[in-house]
Amino acid sequence: MDGGDAGREAEMPDDARMVAGGTREGKESERQTSAAAKEETRPEETMLMENVLHRENLRRALRRVITNKGAPGIDGMTVGLLTPYLKESWPRIREELTSGGYVPQPVRRVEIPKPDGKGTRSLGIPTVLDRFIQQAILQVLFPLFDPYFSDSSYGFRPGRGSHDAVKAAREHVEAGYRYVVDIDLEKFFDRVNHDVLMARVARRVRDKRLLRLIGRYLTSGVMIGGVFRVQEEGTPQGGPLSPLLSNILLDDLDKELERRGHRFCRYADDCNIYVKSQAAGERVMKSITRFLEKRLRLRVNGEKSAVGRPWERKFLGYSMTWHKHPKLKVASASIKRAKAHVREIMRKGRGRSLRRVIVELTPYLRGWINYFRLSSVKVAFEELDEWLRRKLRCILWRQWKKPCTRARKLMERGIEKARAFTSAYNGRGPWWNAGASHMNLAISVKWLAQQGLVRLLDEQRRLQNLT
Numbered sequence: 001m002d003g004g005d006a007g008r009e010a011e012m013p014d015d016a017r018m019v020a021g022g023t024r025e026g027k028e029s030e031r032q033t034s035a036a037a038k039e040e041t042r043p044e045e046t047m048l049m050e051n052v053l054h055r056e057n058l059r060r061a062l063r064r065v066i067t068n069k070g071a072p073g074i075d076g077m078t079v080g081l082l083t084p085y086l087k088e089s090w091p092r093i094r095e096e097l098t099s100g101g102y103v104p105q106p107v108r109r110v111e112i113p114k115p116d117g118k119g120t121r122s123l124g125i126p127t128v129l130d131r132f133i134q135q136a137i138l139q140v141l142f143p144l145f146d147p148y149f150s151d152s153s154y155g156f157r158p159g160r161g162s163h164d165a166v167k168a169a170r171e172h173v174e175a176g177y178r179y180v181v182d183i184d185l186e187k188f189f190d191r192v193n194h195d196v197l198m199a200r201v202a203r204r205v206r207d208k209r210l211l212r213l214i215g216r217y218l219t220s221g222v223m224i225g226g227v228f229r230v231q232e233e234g235t236p237q238g239g240p241l242s243p244l245l246s247n248i249l250l251d252d253l254d255k256e257l258e259r260r261g262h263r264f265c266r267y268a269d270d271c272n273i274y275v276k277s278q279a280a281g282e283r284v285m286k287s288i289t290r291f292l293e294k295r296l297r298l299r300v301n302g303e304k305s306a307v308g309r310p311w312e313r314k315f316l317g318y319s320m321t322w323h324k325h326p327k328l329k330v331a332s333a334s335i336k337r338a339k340a341h342v343r344e345i346m347r348k349g350r351g352r353s354l355r356r357v358i359v360e361l362t363p364y365l366r367g368w369i370n371y372f373r374l375s376s377v378k379v380a381f382e383e384l385d386e387w388l389r390r391k392l393r394c395i396l397w398r399q400w401k402k403p404c405t406r407a408r409k410l411m412e413r414g415i416e417k418a419r420a421f422t423s424a425y426n427g428r429g430p431w432w433n434a435g436a437s438h439m440n441l442a443i444s445v446k447w448l449a450q451q452g453l454v455r456l457l458d459e460q461r462r463l464q465n466l467t
Contacts, residue, residue, distance in 0.1 A: 073127030150254035155268035156243035177274035281307035329377035394434035
């Protein structure tokens with residue numbers, strides 16, 4: 001390289017639309033804090049933009065964006081076109097960034113189904129150019145903020161992850177904190193207050209140019225079906241900066257919980273606080289709800305938040321047993337989601353060979369079992385294995401269609417003639433026959449394994465032995 005949901009809707013005028021790297025005219029809300037200006041600043045803190053635009057930092061950011069791939073934004077530019085574009089236009093873009101004149105493009109709004117199947121979640125897809133610039137900013141800001149985050153914060157941090165959070169939660173329960181305050185923030189990424197967030201960013205970022213640019217990313221707006229919408233609150237969930245900004249804002253919650261001496265685990269906007277009684281949990285729920293609403297201007301979802309037993313709730317897809325030394329297990333809601341996903345794969349695979357369906361299932365099943373490998377309760381894996389085999393047998397029974405074909409196929413797989421014809425003409429539905437003994441004998445566990453079907457219980461044991 002040489003060189004949420006808010007607001008008014010209006011048709012985006014032609015002269016306000018931008019090609020990649022362009023500038024959109026018009027008013028913009030630039031939020032900064034005066035508190036940071038009162039503190040003594042070091043020269044390097046006011047020169048962060050130079051660090052962002054450093055050649056090696058930009059190279060790292062470009063490699064990361066290319067590796068992550070991703071869909072194009074509103075300008076249609078793909079990741080493959082980014083490098084040629086930068087070679088041609090980077091001097092102009094760099095000048096705009098240095099002078100403070102760069103204005104990001106609006107993000108492209110995409111709705112994706114929530115894991116529980118109830119409603120959708122909004123993703124904002126920035127242009128690849130803006131993803132590149134955000135990634136360069138992230139690489140400079142991350143070391144300024146991350147070392148000061150709480151040890152009980154696990155989301156989007158190096159060397160930490162959801163498994164660490166789940167294991168820490170189990171340890172809190174084992175230590176006697178057998179009630180959980182499960183806090184669900186309502187539409188967190190859509191409800192982030194820009195003033196509150198920028199005040200916290202400005203605690204460690206003194207470079208006014210960088211603060212201005214981050215503020216512009218927050219207020220860049222969204223494009224929905226060709227219509228531009230002003231964004232007065234929220235941080236687009238989909239850009240490289242979004243996870244860090246969420247941790248910066250919620251670090252105030254972490255520090256408040258630490259000040260009060262609470263045991264807790266937080267992964268992004270999913271926070272569980274562990275206490276020793278129901279009464280204590282109710283008090284904590286009320287006081288923390290007040291703190292979030294007054295200090296951070298965030299809203300707690302009263303329907304999803306609750307005080308309860310850890311084995312009655314789920315955290316990051318896991319639950320646990322009620323024992324004194326609790327064991328981790330797959331939450332029932334996670335099993336339901338897995339079945340729904342498998343059904344969708346199988347639905348798309350109608351008319352295809354069973355082997356092809358298994359090939360399409362395998363990446364999902366391996367990823368699923370890899371995530372839930374911490375579970376020490378094997379019942380869920382056994383039941384899901386059995387259900388998967390029955391679904392696959394059901395596909396074959398449907399594909400065989402006619403009773404005479406079914407009888408012939410059963411005989412080919414070792415079922416005696418009389419039983420094969422009795423089974424083929426029993427008049428029962430596909431699901432019943434898929435669970436019947438004749439299909440279990442004809443389409444055995446061993447035969448399905450030979451077709452490539454992953455046995456979840458075996459895979460889970462293998463992964464646990466590796467760890």
